Amino acid sequence: MRxxxxxxxxxxxxxxxxxxxxxxxxxSLLTGVEEAEFIWLRQKTGSTDGNLGAQLLKxxxxxxxxxxxxxxxxxxxxxxxxxxxxxxxxxxxxxxxKQLLGGAIGD
Amino acid sequence: xxxxxxEQELKDRISLIExxxxxxxxxxxxxxWIFVFWxxxxxxxxxxxxxxxxxxxxxxITMTAAMLVTFGVVVxxxxxxxxxxxxxxxxxxxxxxxxxxxxxxxxxxIPSLGMGGRSNSNLVVAVIGTLLGTANAASSMILxxxxxxxxxxxxxxxxxxxxxxxxxxxxxxxxxxxxxxxIVFGIYGMIAQSRKQKECRAGQGVSHA
Numbered sequence: 001m002r003x004x005x006x007x008x009x010x011x012x013x014x015x016x017x018x019x020x021x022x023x024x025x026x027x028s029l030l031t032g033v034e035e036a037e038f039i040w041l042r043q044k045t046g047s048t049d050g051n052l053g054a055q056l057l058k059x060x061x062x063x064x065x066x067x068x069x070x071x072x073x074x075x076x077x078x079x080x081x082x083x084x085x086x087x088x089x090x091x092x093x094x095x096x097x098k099q100l101l102g103g104a105i106g107d
Numbered sequence: 108x109x110x111x112x113x114e115q116e117l118k119d120r121i122s123l124i125e126x127x128x129x130x131x132x133x134x135x136x137x138x139x140w141i142f143v144f145w146x147x148x149x150x151x152x153x154x155x156x157x158x159x160x161x162x163x164x165x166x167x168i169t170m171t172a173a174m175l176v177t178f179g180v181v182v183x184x185x186x187x188x189x190x191x192x193x194x195x196x197x198x199x200x201x202x203x204x205x206x207x208x209x210x211x212x213x214x215x216x217i218p219s220l221g222m223g224g225r226s227n228s229n230l231v232v233a234v235i236g237t238l239l240g241t242a243n244a245a246s247s248m249i250l251x252x253x254x255x256x257x258x259x260x261x262x263x264x265x266x267x268x269x270x271x272x273x274x275x276x277x278x279x280x281x282x283x284x285x286x287x288x289x290i291v292f293g294i295y296g297m298i299a300q301s302r303k304q305k306e307c308r309a310g311q312g313v314s315h316a
Contacts, residue, residue: 021123028124032131033194040194044130072186094124101117 012096015089017062022047022055027064027090030082035068038078056080064089131196137184139296141177146289148173153281166231167218174210201249209242229269232277236266236284243288254295258288 018024025045030036042052059065064086068079082090148169155165216234220226240262247255265284269277 019120021120024120025123025127028127029131032128032198033196034200036131036194044127090124094121097117097120101114101121 012099014096014100015093017058017064018089018093020055020058022051023059024093026052026055026059026080027082027086030065030080031087031090035079035081038080041080059086062086062089131194137297137300139293139298139300142289142293142296144177144293145173146285146293149281149285149289153278153285157278167221170213170217174214198249202246205242205245205249209238212238229272229274229277232281233266233269235281236262236264236269239288240266254292258292261288 018027022045026041029041029044038052038056041047041056042049045052047055056065056067060067062085064083066081066083068081070077070079152166152169155169159165213235216238217226217231220231220234240259242259243255243262244259247253247259261284265277265280268280272280
């Protein structure tokens with residue numbers, strides 16, 4: 001806790017959509033690739049189909065990722081790609097996180 | 108929740124972002140075999156042209172066959188093989204672009220030298236050395252891989268030897284550079300990739316939201 005006289009600095013709020021561990025992992029994974037398949041994301045995160053699908057839907061609803069469905073050799077394939085809004089949101093999240101940590105370290 | 112646990116949780120988020128970005132960039136594509144395969148193809152062409160007395164067709168046929176096989180395997184892996192769920196990474200695209208550009212340069216330059224009657228063996232080896240040196244150097248700088256840069260230096264050294272040295276020096280230089288920078292480097296790459304794939308399979312993920 002700070003002393004009575006010292007003013008409380010404005011600490012940024014963390015974006016709740018990104019703050020979830022799995023959603024954060026998914027967005028971070030998608031930063032390095034052009035687009036990724038559901039199977040690849042599941043393999044990298046070790047998540048279950050249901051949970052992964054639900055978290056991807058939340059990211060899609062927030063406009064942070066886009067989804068493309070197609071058929072390859074008659075098999076359905078779902079591809080996820082990070083949107084510009086998602087990239088911006090993740091950058092802002094990292095900046096906010098660093099500010100918060102900077103404040104915590106400063107205390 | 109105490110300030111310490113909150114701080115720890117924020118730090119965990121930072122580590123999670125870093126590890127996932129690294130994981131996304133990590134490619135499990137197999138490329139080591141391409142180096143070994145092309146190394147063997149060069150030896151076949153060299154042997155055929157040196158002892159078969161058919162220098163131009165030996166190189167043309169071997170290189171065309173090697174290109175077709177490489178293209179066929181890459182296309183099969185992309186669309187029908189086991190690696191089709193691998194995403195294209197920015198690094199992967201950059202490295203592939205470098206090698207494709209060098210491959211096209213080979214296809215344009217070497218036959219043109221042959222058709223123009225300027226396929227002097229020292230000149231051809233100098234071109235091969237320069238192009239492979241350039242591709243390996245660019246690739247090593249993208250991947251920050253010193254060992255591959257060492258290969259680039261060997262290829263460039265071969266190009267210099269071919270420009271100023273004798274026919275024999277250029278010939279034996281090509282044999283040595285090919286052995287170390289294609290065969291040995293390719294086998295090393297295959298071993299490294301196999302290790303990386305095992306690590307990927309053993310890696311733990313983020314299983315909850």
